[in-house]
Amino acid sequence: MLREQTFEKLYKLKLHGMAQALEEQLKQPETASLCFEERLAMLVDAQWTWRENQAIANRLRNARLKQQASIEDINYRHPRQLDRALMRSLAGCDWVRQRHNVTITGPSGVGKTYVCCALLEKACREGFTAHYVAASKFFRKLALAYADGSFDRLLSKLAKIDVLAVDDWGLTALSDTERRYFLEVLEDRCGSRSTVLTSQFPVETWHDLVGSPTLADAIMERILSNNHEIALKGETLRPVRKAGNGKATASSQRREEEP
Numbered sequence: 001m002l003r004e005q006t007f008e009k010l011y012k013l014k015l016h017g018m019a020q021a022l023e024e025q026l027k028q029p030e031t032a033s034l035c036f037e038e039r040l041a042m043l044v045d046a047q048w049t050w051r052e053n054q055a056i057a058n059r060l061r062n063a064r065l066k067q068q069a070s071i072e073d074i075n076y077r078h079p080r081q082l083d084r085a086l087m088r089s090l091a092g093c094d095w096v097r098q099r100h101n102v103t104i105t106g107p108s109g110v111g112k113t114y115v116c117c118a119l120l121e122k123a124c125r126e127g128f129t130a131h132y133v134a135a136s137k138f139f140r141k142l143a144l145a146y147a148d149g150s151f152d153r154l155l156s157k158l159a160k161i162d163v164l165a166v167d168d169w170g171l172t173a174l175s176d177t178e179r180r181y182f183l184e185v186l187e188d189r190c191g192s193r194s195t196v197l198t199s200q201f202p203v204e205t206w207h208d209l210v211g212s213p214t215l216a217d218a219i220m221e222r223i224l225s226n227n228h229e230i231a232l233k234g235e236t237l238r239p240v241r242k243a244g245n246g247k248a249t250a251s252s253q254r255r256e257e258e259p
Contacts, residue, residue, distance in 0.1 A: 017050025018043045059124040065132050066167070069117035080110050080234035090119060090228060093126040096163055096194050100226040104198040109236030112198040116165050119196060128162035135169035142181040151181075159188035165196035170209040179215045186222040195223070203229060 003026075010019035021043050025031045031039060071091045076084050089095075095102065102119060104112045120130040133141070145154040158164060164185075174182065189195050201209060203224070210216035 015047055017047035020050070021046030055127075056125055059127075059129055060121065063120055063124055063130040063132055065117045065120055066134070067114055067117045069114045069121055071118050071122045074115065074118055075111075075237075078111075078234065078237060080106065080232045080237075082111075082115070082230070082232060086228065086230065087115075091122055093123055093128065095228055096123050096126070096128050098226070099191055099194055100228060101194055101223060102196045102228045102230065103203055103223065104196065104230045104232065105202055106200070106232030106234075107236070108200055110232045110234055111237050112200075112232060113167055115230060115232075116167060116196055116198050120163055120165055123163045129160070130163040130165070131158075131161045132165045132167065134167050135171070138166050138169075139174075139178050139181065142185070143177065146177070146181065155184060155188055158185055159193065161193065163194045163196060164189065165198070167198045168200070169197055170199040170201050170206065174209070174211055176212065179210055179212055179219070183215055183219050183222075186219060190222040190225060197223060202231065 007019055007022070010016075010022070025039060025042070031042075034042075071087065074082070074087060076082060090102065104115055106112050117132060120132055123130050142151070142154070145151040186195065199206070199209075206223070207213075207216045207220050210219050
């Protein structure tokens with residue numbers, strides 16, 4: 001009875017890790033030979049680990065990553081000029097601590113989104129908050145927030161995210177309002193938070209993609225300030241099927257970590 005009350009109190013106190021560890025100790029007779037301090041230390045360690053795992057899971061859920069990706073699973077065999085040394089450097093997440101940005105460019109299907117999500121996933125594991133959003137959805141959210149009067153609240157929310165990733169931007173021309181919204185987002189984040197941008201177009205063409213020379217100067221200055229550039233090249237990693245017989249080409253049969 002006393003044991004049941006103890007477990008009930010531990011769960012009510014949300015000490016789930018400690019409760020689970022205590023249950024494991026009771027199932028293992030050899031732990032009885034340990035002194036009180038050793039068993040208590042094991043329970044505290046278990047609770048600490050449980051809380052850390054829960055925190056990581058929450059950050060990953062809030063990040064809304066498009067793909068399940070990790071730095072450790074990135075493929076370097078495919079010839080797409082992915083710099084292993086640069087990725088090893090970024091894996092340490094010092095770029096997040098230093099509030100630097102990352103730009104990822106390359107043709108469709110070469111793995112930009114996977115690399116982006118892998119960087120965000122590692123940031124979450126390192127204790128940082130992150131959020132992934134496709135560019136088209138991102139600008140719709142900004143426009144909707146402006147229309148319903150919640151724009152400032154959304155800006156404040158975005159400004160608190162350690163790593164914000166906007167995927168596949170530049171596919172359509174930015175309107176004047178979108179340029180201004182984007183500048184406000186970047187202004188709040190410049191020097192205080194990190195931003196990851198991916199695009200099918202090389203960075204040197206982004207100025208023209210923005211459209212307005214004056215706003216383009218301001219936007220590009222905030223993007224490229226303390227920026228790490230990943231420029232991917234090569235064939236698509238996605239399976240490509242020939243028209244007619246429906247069979248995948250030989251090059252498409254190299255199934256990599258990116259879908």
